[in-house]
Amino acid sequence: MIKISPDDISNLKEAVENHVMDGVILTRTVENDDEIQFLKENGVPFVIIGPCDDKYVLRVDTDNEAAxxxxTNALIHKGLNKMAVMCAERDHKVNQIRLDGILRAHMKSHMYLDKSLIFYDTESEIVAEMAVEKSLAANVDCILCMDDNxxxxxxxxxxSMGMKIPEDIKIASLHNSKLLDEFVPSISCIYQDEAALGKEAGRLLYTYLNENKILPHSILGYELQIKDSTG
Structure with missing residues (x-):
């Protein structure tokens, strides 16, 4: 297990230089993809969990845009027509892809998503608090969160603001977790089998290392779980 960031892959470089592993599974991709280029240059086999534009890279993912x-389409059909979107870092590719799906659903329904209500870096509590205040001031009827955290x-x-879900505001997560399952009311979310993603990534890498065989990309399914938080 190696922690890296878009601005710092020194831990990965050190591990490769010390020859402590046979292959790598990357669990997140970003815009610059420095870690991908580094692994390629050093001949280290790797698999990506998530999106990647390079068709020659081993990859497993969920169809996040479709999900x-x-x-979003399901929420629009429930009468929720003014949404705010809480994103993480702008350069995470999965955020870009999820946002594409949200925008496509609005376009398909001939609706407009106010770009001023798309907020980034909301994993920061200070940023999230300002984003929520702005969203409530704009009278949004639903907040879409890019992930469970x-x-x-x-x-x-x-x-903390005394707002009730779903009476005062609806909320949905575009990624599930066991922590969300503990909330009352239950939170509408997109269910993805993370264990299956990890297992499939391991299978792709193991097959390449042991059989020198490149298996096709694996795109796993998802399940919409519309629960109490969206009424």
């Missing part, structure tokens, strides 16, 4: 399109933070902020 977010389906979730952001959703948990937004829920805490709403509760």
């Amino acid at each position: 977010c399109y389906d979730m 952001i959703c948990l933070g937004v829920i805490r902020i709403l509760k």
Whole structure:
């Protein structure tokens, strides 16, 4: 297990230079993809969990754009027509892809998503609090959270403001977690089997290392779970 960031892959470089592993599984990709270029240059086999534009890279993912399109479309059909979107870092590719799905659903329904209500870096509590305040001032009827951690933070902020879910505001997460399952009311989310993603990534890498065989990209399914938080 090696922690890296978009601005610092020194831990990965050190591990490669010390020859402590046979292959790498990357669990997140960003815009610059320095870690991908580094692994390629050093001949280290790797698999990506998530999106990647390079068709020659081993990859496993969920169809995040379709999932977010389906979730947004379902909420629009429930009468929720003014949404705010809470994102993490702008350069995370999965955020860009999820946002594409949200925008496509709005376009398909001939609706407009106010770009001033798309907030980035909301994993920061200070940023999230300002984003929630601006969203409520704009009278949004639903807050879409890019992942479960952001959703948990937004829920805490709403509760501290005395806002009731779903009576005062609806909320949904574009990624599930066991922590979300503990909340009352239950939180609408997109269910992805993370264990299956990890297992499939391991299978792709193991097959390449042991059989020198490149298996096709694996795109796993998802499930919309519309629960009490969206009424």
